[in-house]
Amino acid sequence: xxxxxxxxxxxxxxxxxxxxxxxxxxxxxxxxxxxxxxxxxxxxxxxxxxxxxxxxxxxxxxxxxxxxxxxxxxxxxxxxxxxxxxxxxxxxxxxxxxxxxxxxxxxxxxxxxxxxxxxxxxxxxxxxxxxxxxxxxxxxxxxxxxxxxxxxxxxxxxxxxxxxxxxxxxx
Amino acid sequence: xxxxxxxxxxxxxxxxxxxxxxxxxxxxxxxxxxxxxxxxxxxxxxxxxxxxxxxxxxxxxxxxxxxxxxxxxxxxxxxxxxxxxxxxxxxxxxxxxxxxxxxxxxxxxxxxxxxxxxxxxxxxxxxxxxxxxxxxxxxxxxxxxxxxxxxxxxxxxxxxxxxxxxxxxxxxxxxxxxxxxxxxxxxxxxxxxxxxxxxxxxxxxxxxxxxxxxxxxxxxxxxxxxxxxxxxxxxxxxxxxxxxxxxxxxxxxxxxxxxxxxxxxxxxxxxxxxxxxxxxxxxxxxxxxxxxxxxxxx
Numbered sequence: 001x002x003x004x005x006x007x008x009x010x011x012x013x014x015x016x017x018x019x020x021x022x023x024x025x026x027x028x029x030x031x032x033x034x035x036x037x038x039x040x041x042x043x044x045x046x047x048x049x050x051x052x053x054x055x056x057x058x059x060x061x062x063x064x065x066x067x068x069x070x071x072x073x074x075x076x077x078x079x080x081x082x083x084x085x086x087x088x089x090x091x092x093x094x095x096x097x098x099x100x101x102x103x104x105x106x107x108x109x110x111x112x113x114x115x116x117x118x119x120x121x122x123x124x125x126x127x128x129x130x131x132x133x134x135x136x137x138x139x140x141x142x143x144x145x146x147x148x149x150x151x152x153x154x155x156x157x158x159x160x161x162x163x164x165x166x167x168x169x170x171x
Numbered sequence: 172x173x174x175x176x177x178x179x180x181x182x183x184x185x186x187x188x189x190x191x192x193x194x195x196x197x198x199x200x201x202x203x204x205x206x207x208x209x210x211x212x213x214x215x216x217x218x219x220x221x222x223x224x225x226x227x228x229x230x231x232x233x234x235x236x237x238x239x240x241x242x243x244x245x246x247x248x249x250x251x252x253x254x255x256x257x258x259x260x261x262x263x264x265x266x267x268x269x270x271x272x273x274x275x276x277x278x279x280x281x282x283x284x285x286x287x288x289x290x291x292x293x294x295x296x297x298x299x300x301x302x303x304x305x306x307x308x309x310x311x312x313x314x315x316x317x318x319x320x321x322x323x324x325x326x327x328x329x330x331x332x333x334x335x336x337x338x339x340x341x342x343x344x345x346x347x348x349x350x351x352x353x354x355x356x357x358x359x360x361x362x363x364x365x366x367x368x369x370x371x372x373x374x375x376x377x378x379x380x381x382x383x384x385x386x387x388x389x390x391x392x393x394x395x396x397x398x399x400x401x402x403x404x405x406x407x408x409x410x411x412x413x414x415x416x417x418x419x420x421x422x423x424x425x426x427x428x429x430x431x432x433x434x435x436x437x438x439x440x441x442x443x444x445x446x447x448x449x450x451x452x453x454x455x456x457x458x459x460x461x462x463x464x465x466x467x468x469x
Contacts, residue, residue: 019224027218036216041223048227114209132182133210139183157182158175164206165199 009063010055018063019048025145030071032130033123038075047071065147110168117167121160128153129160178203268296271312273418274438276395281308285324288315288395290343291415313343315392318356330377331362340369341392348408349377354387378405393435400435409436409448410466417441424467426454 009015023044030040047070051058058066131142143150177194180186186194271277277289282302287295293312306324317339318324326333328344338356351360353369360367360375367375374382393400399412407428410421416438436444449456457465
């Protein structure tokens with residue numbers, strides 16, 4: 001009986017718990033993958049709304065992959081084959097050192113290079129690399145989010161790093 | 172530990188103190204940390220989980236309200252539609268019923284020119300709609316059918332089902348008595364989970380099962396021509412038929428109503444009819460009034 005009850009995510013508290021657990025990861029995943037221009041927040045809303053509407057058909061253990069697949073598909077539907085551009089913070093990074101204009105200039109140039117280098121990564125590499133570098137997630141956590149092995153995560157991140165280094169040198 | 176392993180561990184935020192020292196010594200340490208620092212500045216939009224959840228809940232709740240609202244609107248519409256449909260169905264599916272009272276014989280012509288002769292105190296009902304494709308008729312009492320050729324013709328009675336293709340037959344379904352006589356063609360009788368196929372002259376009755384009477388072949392039952400005929404029938408059935416044809420009641424004294432009777436009585440002459448059913452069995456008939464007759468053995 002209890003098994004039957006827990007076989008879907010229709011109960012509100014269960015659904016809310018799912019949201020708290022996965023919403024942010026889902027949002028960042030879509031952001032890293034496609035950038036901000038496709039409104040990752042809306043994709044999160046849409047995906048969870050769809051989960052709610054299909055709650056009786058989705059067992060809890062399938063909910064995460066359901067959400068990621070749905071959000072991904074929603075975004076793909078919207079994409080008009082634009083290249084992903086991840087913008088850096090306009091705000092100047094806090095620094096307590098006195099910087100010469102020269103240094104600031106260099107810094108700006110460097111950030112531009114990084115931006116371009118990121119665009120050269122494959123989608124899989126970019127998502128894993130950003131989850132790792134920007135969010136500071138460990139390999140194990142990334143593997144969980146992407147539903148791939150830890151080894152695959154390591155490979156993606158390492159190859160991304162190598163590519164980034166090479167690209168930055170070239171530019 | 173190799174350079175690559177160190178970088179891997181660094182990427183996994185998993186360097187121990189001593190490993191960190193080794194990592195710092197790497198030639199590309201500065202480059203790596205510079206890149207890493209830059210990566211931190213990618214503007215990740217703020218995602219306030221609680222806020223987003225509230226937004227979502229707003230979208231979920233009105234949805235249920237909306238359906239309730241729609242239900243309120245749709246329910247009466249659905250109800251009206253169902254009623255309209257019911258009226259339409261009913262008027263289209265008009266059930267036609269023909270009933271006879273005591274001492275009345277009625278001839279009914281069905282839409283396909285099949286003819287049903289209804290004996291006294293009987294009724295048939297059938298659906299006029301789509302009759303030619305669905306020849307289903309229910310019978311209560313006794314009737315003779317002259318079925319026009321066509322699709323399967325089914326007569327449903329309380330005791331059994333009779334199926335034919337095109338033929339003449341008589342069904343008598345009275346209380347516990349059930350009898351089918353085939354005059355022409357062939358008739359299938361379903362009775363208490365058994366199936367009998369009657370050929371002309373064959374009679375199926377609930378009492379005797381299958382029997383044969385060559386005299387009925389290509390004839391019609393005598394009751395249609397104003398005469399009830401009985402061949403080896405229990406006397407009680409003769410009496411009830413008599414009651415129906417003359418619309419009266421018998422009071423029976425000291426008579427074995429299970430005895431077998433063969434003979435007939437006319438429908439238009441009470442005196443002759445009474446003689447016909449009483450004289451052969453040495454029964455006295457006393458007319459009490461127009462509705463009651465007493466029978467007693469001599």
